Amino acid sequence: MVPSKGRPGRGPRAAPAAVNNCGLQLVIQTSSIPEKAKPFEFRINKEQSSFHNRLLQHDLERNYSGRQDNTNFGSSSSITFPVLQRTAEEKILNSDRLTLERQKLTVCPIIDGEDHLRLLNFQHNFITRIQNISNLHHLVFLDLYDNQIEEISGVSTLRSLRVLLLGKNRIKKISNLENLKNLDVLDLHGNQIAKIENISHLSELRVLNLARNLLTVVENLNGLDSLTELNLRHNQVSAIVCVLWFQVGVWPLLDVDTLPCLQRLFLSFNNISSFEDILCLADSSSLSDITLDGNPIAQETWYKHTVLHHMMQLRQLDMKRITEEERRMASIAARKEEERKRESHRQTLLKEKKRLTIGNIARQWEIQQNRTALEASLNKDKENEPCQINGSAAYVFPEESRSLDTILSSAVQGLSVLESHLVEVEGDTLGLYGAGALECLDRNWSVQTAGIIATVSFMFIEFDEIVQVLAKLKTKFPNCVHLKFKETNLVALQQFNALAEMHRMEQLTVDPQGNPVVNLTLWKYYVLFRLNHFNLQKINGVKVTENDILKAERLFGILAYVASSELPHYRMLSLFGESRRKQFHYLLEGKGKKSGVGSEESSDTRRSGGESTARATLNYMTKDFHMEKLEEIKERKTFCQTYIESLVEEAADINMKNESLQKLWPQMFIELVRDAVIEIRNKNSYMKLCLQRIMDQKE
């Protein structure tokens, strides 16, 4: 039998049940005795006041007159004790029991000549202190329910006591039970006990009722090897305002192994909110009955089946029998619940991991940025160094920064355990964190996923690195219309040129965080101007107006015009990419024709998503690439220099020779003519000479 909640006066009725349980052969007629108890007469013996501590009272007078003399009783002061007398018949009738219920007693009367008394009932009195019963060595049952006792005392001699009912009193502390080794039932419900203590020696105790107390912690239950019923529930009848029941987390302290016989555990109306707090109960093989109603945990949807699933040994839960069907359902539901829990746990883990990874990426990014800044400042410092008059000061800084650098690198190593990048697909958004994430563009994406992606967001990646994968991005995610940049080191307007190579773009979001370019007054207009062919709808979430577009054109239109009209052809070609080049050649060929042809053709260009030629010349090279190119240019330049030098030398040499020839020629000519004239002056000898020459030749 289990006490049902909200029933006043449960205490006295619980007692017989308890007695039955322990197999004590006592029958208490609670219904008949109260009326009969009234005839007892008490007489105040004033002389007793000085002896009230004596264990044996010999002056106890027996006066069974059948009358009731309550005046003595009511006016009794704390220093006088009534002396109880019973008639002989009464004694014979109830030789071993004495019931003094509702007698408005404020003290325990002196009971004389009743040494054989086994049952004593003081229910519903005003007793503040247990006294004058220490001589009742045979007492087995002591009921002090509903009194005003503040301390357990005066019972240490009652070694045969098996049932002690102290419910509804004012007890604050469990004490003085040391000698009651045979105690079977201990009812302390409805008191002000805040701590379970001094009971671990009660190895015979079977029932412990601590309901409606001030317990916050359940402890010191070890040693109660026979305990079968533990009542810790909070009774609704309680008038105690501040009932602090078990707090979350105290339950693990209850080690059920120390209660090997525990069968019934009443935990209703406590503060148990999670199943983990009572999970240890599942290990108890003896537990068959438990109540948990009135706890936060009982409100949960998973409550019943979780409890049933984990405590297969239970026969009753919250006073209801558990059927096989219920158990089966519970185990199924619990399994489902567990799966769901595991899933959600996995989700939380993933989320946490993501959070950590992003944090890590952010840290690495920051370190990297710091290092770049450091290097820049170092370089600057080196430049400054020579002119620094105070040399010693100049050397301090590099030293410091070097040590700082090693600190930074060691920090990076420590972090490298965590992943340094993260790729995430959420809805139609592809999120890329950290430079390593860009590698995902090399992966094979399913057509479906790739088709869904409409937004790509870059975080903690150098813009220059993004530029290099834009072509891949374009082919992998053809439906991407929104690019987001956060912490990407966008610093210059020209970097936006790189975005022009996308297929299409409806939105562009550049987070001010880590992108200094957003601080520039003109960046939006430049984007609108340069990415004019995309017909951008929104920039940083703000709708683009026609006015914006016009303004952008007014600001940068001339740049486009200059770029297109004043750039030499050969340069234009080199500035275009391959595809643009073809179009441009085509344009050049059609140049001779009228512009009507041109318009058809450029509509072609536009249809294929092309940008205006003028703008195409405004492109962006990443820093590395640019450096490479500069290197190339430098090489070529040195070659050209030597080549031109040699050309000039040669030209100068030729020119010099030519000039000399020009100078010498008239003289040479004159000499030639003079020689000829001299030779032919003597006609005969000249003829002879000529003949001679012919002869010589013939020979």
Add this chain to the structure above:
Amino acid sequence: ILTSVSYSLLFAAQRHVLTYMEDAVSQLLENREDISQYGIARFFTEYFNSVRQGTHILFREFSFVQATPHNRASFLRTFWRCFRTVGKNGGKYSSICCYLLTAQEYHCLLQLLCPDFPMELTQKAARIVLMDDAMDCLMSFSDFLFAFQIQFYYSEFLESVAAIYQDLLAGKNPNTVIVPTSSSGQHRQRQPPNDCNPLEGVEASLFYQCLESLCDRSKYSCPPSALVKEMLSSVQRMTFYEFLMALAKDQGINRALGALPDKGDLFLDPAMDQELEKLVAQVSGLSVSGPASSSADTANMPVRNSPRINSPWKPLHHRRKMDAESEGSNEETDSSEN
């Protein structure tokens, strides 16, 4: 006795002809595939035409842009033409407000024309405008442009001036100062700490003497001595930044340089405005008729057919004269001549 060959070589050196020849060959090599399609002769014509017009520096690397005075002037002029609209105030385009920008933003604009333009130069120009003050201040387009002109065009001259100024401040005899060459950049960072000096700056006449001898010896472009003299004779003392500011504000120097119009005419460029109107009309037409409208390229391209009609480099001959006066006549050595 110099022969005519040496004379022509000297001329070539002065006009940096070799630089352009080298660059032409370099460009030829870089774009040989494209160029081979339409003829090497045509390429050279085009190249030297663009040099004459000053359009050859567009989107070129910084080392080339600053290689010759002509290139520098061309760059200044291109910068002005392209971004005049940014600084434009009121007038016909009252819809565009006059933007005040930071040095960083001007630098971004410069980089649109020359991707590897160094931040250092922009910062120095900004320092002239802001008199070495906080660098995040906003500047008007014209202030920046004229300061930038001085800084960019007379870059080497200014470095030498800084060195001389420093020595004068320190009380050294500046005549013993060796004119800094490219390796002597050490003086440019530490600008004179002239804040707490009761007699700020240096004595103007002494300063001028030093500058005059510097101009005589320097192989780099210097502002016309007469104008510098005028500037320095009007005051007793002058600080370094006062001097730079005066240089930047001097319209005579601006005219001598010949790259930019007078300050009053800075926002006038009717030919360009006309083109801009056309472009804007297209864009507004586009935005009305949607993206399928097709006029953008056609309108851009035909212009190419007659780019030389209104040459972007009209005052070129005038500039050349001034240039020869200021720079060429008194220096016989040049590194490119050997």
